[in-house]
Amino acid sequence: MNDPRAVGAQIRSRLPSLTPLEGKVAQEILARRDITTETPLKEIAEKSGVSEAMVVKVAKKLGFDGFRAFREGLIAYYTSESAALHTCITPEDTAGVIVQKVFRTAMQALEETFAILDLVAFERAADYLYRAKQRDFIGFGGSAQIARDVAHKFLRIGIRASVFDDAHMMMMSAALLGPDDAVLAFSHSGETAAVIEAVELARKNGARVIAVTNYSQSTLARAVDVVLCSTAENSPLLGENATARIAQLNLLDALFVEVAQKDRASADANLARTMRAVKSKRRT
Structure with missing residues (x-):
């Protein structure tokens, strides 16, 4: 996965191949934005409530060589311009903010589909x-x-x-x-x-x-x-x-x-x- 824009898309596209527990772990990890190169496997496992072996297994089923490659891929993805385009709509959003979020989410889908x-x-x-x-x-x-x-x-x-x-x-x-x-x-x-x-x-x-x-x-x-x-x-x-x-x-x-x-x-x-x-x- 050389293109950072493709990381999130590749993970989401493979979710159906995971068991319910594996899918839950993958989605929880994908939703995190605080992972750094110093984040240990143990911390990821504990926050997801599973074993370290389970995290490694999920990483491999998602197409990575192991946890480190998975971690590096997520960091590259979350620092990409594509990932920054998506933000959730909230009840407090004004009309201008809603239009911006909807358009930016569509732009993200285009960027990542192309990738x-x-x-x-x-x-x-x-x-x-x-x-x-x-x-x-x-x-x-x-x-x-x-x-x-x-x-x-x-x-x-x-x-x-x-x-x-x-x-x-x-x-x-x-x-x-x-x-x-x-x-x-x-x-x-x-x-x-x-x-x-x-x-x-x-x-x-x-x-x-x-x-x-x-x-x-x-x-x-x-x-x-x-x-x-x-x-x-x-x-x-x-x-x-x-x-x-x-x-x-x-x-x-x-x-x-x-x-x-x-x-x-x-x-x-x-x-x-x-x-x-x-x-x-x-x-x-």
Whole structure:
């Protein structure tokens, strides 16, 4: 983890792989801002109410070589500009403070999502979507709204996708997919049962599947061909989902551009055609 901005994001993305106790310890340590290079393992363990061996175990499951690397990573993260962007909203905050905190939290999500982006996975996802004959974009709730936004962008350049936010429709379409098709599955938690079931069926039939999620170790992430991770620090009022949505929309905007670049001439021609088609609907 050479980029300090990626430390917090990497830790949060791996939380689902931890046991409830390990997750509690990880979140307690991540929430601390007083850790220094002099903070001993014993102190961390005592404040978390666990053994020193448990802290080391958690550090390794989070991707660090051991406690010292974990401690150094946290110190680098908390002194980064990215970590400083996030502060919780309080009942006493004025309108000006609220606007500042909401915008800065969104900026943090963008910075950290960019820091953890796997460019190899990103390019594979673009290739799968570009080459696919049929594209299914699936998700529920807020995730479905992101899927619709992305499908709209792709339609503008002549790349069609079907959006499903109904469990039965997802499964019916997945049953008809094959090796020439692709699925773009959205789930913030990566644990949405209906999405996972549709993804598993689609992959069984040979389709390529891309997941957009906040957790790299989630059930959905383990069930797909390519994982694109967004990240957001939890906020009691805003919630993790709301902030992550900003990062996901930007991530998918980049994916849209990458796909368009694969045949820029066709993309530009189709964009001009679709813009002309709706121009008559605008009042000038």
